[in-house]
Amino acid sequence: MALQSHASFVVGRQDKARLLTMGSFLLPLLLWAAVSYVPGLWQPLIKVSTPGGVAFYQEGMLVEKDQFQIQAQSALERGDAAPTGSPANPVYLPAPHEVAAALYTSFTTPPVRRSEMWFHQSIWHSVTIIFWGFLYSCLLGVPLGVLCGAYKPVSQLAEPFIEFARYFPAPAFGALAVAILGIHDAPKVAIIFIGTFFQMVLVIANTTRRLDTRYVEAALTLGANRLRLLWQVVVPGILPDLYKDLRILLGWAWTYLIVAELIGTSSGITWFITQQARYKNFDMVFAALIILGLIGLLSDLLLERMGRRLFPWQEKRLGGS
C-alpha cells in the first residue's frame, strides 16, 4: 500500500513536470501569437493599403503611426485623398504562421545559384563542422584535462598558459585560421576547436580534482599503483561528470559556429541566417533559429538518454537490508 501511494505520487510529479515542460514552450509561443494576432496589443506601425495623395507611399509599405497621421493630415489639407492602412507589426516580427510557412519553403526552395546549397545541405554542413571541431577538442582536451586534474605538476605546467589563452576570443583567430588553413572547412573547424578547447581543459581538470578522495584512498589500500589509480579509479570515477561537462561544452561549440561560418567561403545555417536577414526575410531567419534550437535540444536529449545507458550504476534500485 505504502509503495503504491508512493508510486502514484511519483507519477503525479512526473505529470506535473511534463506539463511544466510543455508550458515552457507554450508560453513564449502564446506570447508571440498574442503580439502577432491580437489587434492593438502592440502593432506600432501602419501597413499602407492605398497610398491616397501621398506621393512616396506604396501599397504594403510600413510606416510609423505618427508619420502616417501627419501625412494623412497634409494630404487632406492639400485636398487629396487620405492614405489608408491597418495597424501592423515591424518586419522583424513575422507571425507564427508565416514562420511555419517559411520552415516549409526553406526546405523546398532550390538554391538561387549553382554554388549555393539547399537548406538541408547547409544544416548538415554546420553539423559536420561542429562535429569535427568538437571531436578534435575532445581528443586533446579530455586527456589533458584529466592529467591536469590528477597530477599537480602537469596542472602547474599547463594551466597557467591555458588560463591566459582562454581569454583569446576565438573570432580573433578567423583571419589567421584562413591564412594558415585555407578558405574551406579547415579554418572553421579550427575556430570551433579554439573556442572550446581551453575551456574544456580547465573544466575537466576541475571535475577531476573534485573526485572524492575516499575512492583514491580505498584504491591505495587495495594495492593500486599510479597507472591503475588513473585508469581504474580516476577515469571511471569522473566519467559521468565528465560526460555532463562535455554536454555543456557542446553548447559552447554552437555559439562559435556563427563566426566559423562567416570566414573563408561562407557556408552553413548561420550563413543562411545572415543572408536572409540581409534580404529582410525575417520569417526565414526565425525558421532557421528554430531549426538550430531543435538540433541543440534534441541532440542534448539524445546524449542524456545515452548517458543513462552508459552509466547504469548511477541508478538506484531497492535492495534488501
Add this chain to the structure above:
Amino acid sequence: MAAVETQMLSSSSVKLAFRDLGKTFFVQGEPKLALQNINAEIRTGEFVSIVGASGCGKSTLIRIAAGLEQASEGGVYVEDNLVIKPGQDRGMVFQQFSLFPWLTVKENVMFGLQDQCPDKARRGEKALVWVERVGLGEFVDYYPNQLSGGMQQRVAIARALAPGPKVLLMDEPFAALDAQTRGRMQRHLLEIWRNLNITVVFITHDLEEAVLLADKIFVLAPKPGRLVATLPIDIPRTKDDLERDKYGPEFERVFKKISALLADSVPLDH
C-alpha cells in the same frame, strides 16, 4: 611490492606496533601536535578497539597505520616492518561508504586481487567466495548504489579481506549505520574475525561497541592525542563465544570504568 622496509627488531607474536609515534600537522603554517609518543602493541589474532573523544587523533592514528598519512616521529610496524605507504598487508574499511560505485559488488572485491591473480576468471571466482562469505552471494552483480548501507559495508569488509591482509584496519566502520544494522554487523564482524583468526584494529567513538567487541581497548586522550590507558577486557564472550552480554553486571562495571577514564582525559574547555 616494497611497501615495507625490513627492520631487525623482532618480537614474535606482535602483529602491529606503534613505536614512539608522533604526528604534527601544519595548520596555516602553525605546527599543531595531533599525536604524541604513542607506544602500543597488538598481538596476532587480537581484536583491539581504539576509543577516544572526537579530535583525539584516532582516525589519524589508523590512517598512519594504513600508510595514507606519514608519521612525524616514530612509526607503525607490521611484523616489524615499518609502514611507509599503503600496502596489501593491511586492509582498510572506512566510515564513509567507499565502494567504487562504477563497479559491481564482485568487481569491487576483485579490485584488490589484480596483483595476486592476473587471470580474470580466477579472480572472479576468488571474489565470489568472499562475497558469499559475507552473505551477499545473490547480490554479486549489483552496483553499490543499489545496496543498503549495511550491505555496502559488508562488501567493503570482503573487499578489504580478499587480498589476505595481516591486519584489518577499521575506521568507525559502523558509525553511519542505524542501530539495528549496526548490531547485526558487529556480530557478523566477530564471526569473520573468529573464522579467519585475523588481527583487527577497530576505531570507534562508541564505548559500548568497543567493550562489546574488543579483547583490548586503547584509550586516547585529546590535546595532544596520546595513549592514556591500555585495558584488556576479560569479560567472557557468552553469546556463541562471540559477543558479550551487554546487560550483565561485569559489562556495566567495565563500561563505567572506561567512561570515567574518558571523561577525565578530556580537558574541561574541550
